[in-house]
Amino acid sequence: MKIAIIGAGALGSVIGFHLAANHAVTLVDPWEEHVNTINEYGLRCSFDDQEQVRLLPATTSADNLEPVEVALITVKAAQTPWAAEIAAQIVQPNGVAYTLQNGLGNAERLASRLGTQRVGQGVTTIGATLLAPGHVRMAGRGPTTFAATPSLQLAYAVADAFRASSLPAGVSTDLASLVWGKLIVNTGINALTALLRVPNGALANIPAAEKLVRRAVEEAVAVACAAGITIGLSDPVAETLAVARATATNRSSMLQDVLRGAPTEIDTINGAIVREGQRLGVPTPFNAFLCDLITALEATTPLRVK
Missing domain, CATH: 3.40.50.720 (NAD(P)-binding Rossmann-like Domain)
Structure with a gap:
């Protein structure tokens, strides 16, 4: 082939x-x-x-x-x-x-x-x-x-x-459920690893970080449910943390983007959750905040203190 x-x-x-x-x-x-x-x-x-x-x-x-x-x-x-x-x-x-x-x-x-x-x-x-x-x-x-x-x-x-x-x-x-399942996992991992500057595993090993994962994922799940999507994750938070552990040494794609000063995919990940939430009347304040933080991080790249 x-x-x-x-x-x-x-x-x-x-x-x-x-x-x-x-x-x-x-x-x-x-x-x-x-x-x-x-x-x-x-x-x-x-x-x-x-x-x-x-x-x-x-x-x-x-x-x-x-x-x-x-x-x-x-x-x-x-x-x-x-x-x-x-x-x-x-x-x-x-x-x-x-x-x-x-x-x-x-x-x-x-x-x-x-x-x-x-x-x-x-x-x-x-x-x-x-x-x-x-x-x-x-x-x-x-x-x-x-x-x-x-x-x-x-x-x-x-x-x-x-x-x-x-x-x-x-x-x-039934790819819709898989697409949303991955989106939910990415919602809980990518932006947070980029902001905290940590590999994936840190989110599952540090209680303060795990708490943030839960907030992002629970909002995304609420949006998926309102959209009528069967996500196929029995416990979305636990499964997101399991992915973080399974890829513990990996630097998420968003972290890699931030480290090299490149545009991120925040708009198609957490931003997608926010837009769908607005369309369906589901509040997503934490994901909106993550979007704002990543957007500000991108905008201030030339000014960053090292």
Whole structure:
């Protein structure tokens, strides 16, 4: 299977590294230093107390790329329009671009460019940290689930490709519950780790931090219930803390963004909870406060005391 990973940051690089063991994988990312390093030295991945280098092609554009059956979209939300343009150029007419992005709204933005028949939803709990150009660390081997639509055949083929590459995966006909389940977990982890400057595990090990996780998650659950979403989490707070423990050494994607002064995905994670809460009449003051704090953190990056 020919696969393009559009967005070779931490997550995309980890997935691309593993899939390249069995499939023709190309990484597409605008970061030239990262792309050049991969092309010259290979992609280095640290995982399971070992480190390996794998050779696979990387590029910054769709120029001269052959059509692919599947594209995995792993960019940050702000880069979705760019990813949609790349996917529109390289995904075959009967192929599918699966978004594995955080938050809500990315599939709809992709579909506006590619059409609903070429866009699929996926949910992943893989933990990954980008250590340096060309070097990534897997911090959690969580499962990835693909929607049965728009192509059941391709969904199973991609899930099989993941499993053959030592990445747990499956297919679901009820992705809405999984999308919201991941959104709720991200709501409790990402912003707080970014603000506290801690790896995921600290949220589950420090009572004061755990209290904040509970406040964020409980608001998100109330919004999901009001929206009529069955989230599939028997105890959302406990399961969020379990994810934090399972990815204890991982730096969340939002923490990584804040540390390098990049825009975060606050608007599609906690911000999505706030917007849905407003639409449904569910108060979300704590998530609104987290949004305000992250937005202020982004705005004051040049002034930060070190």
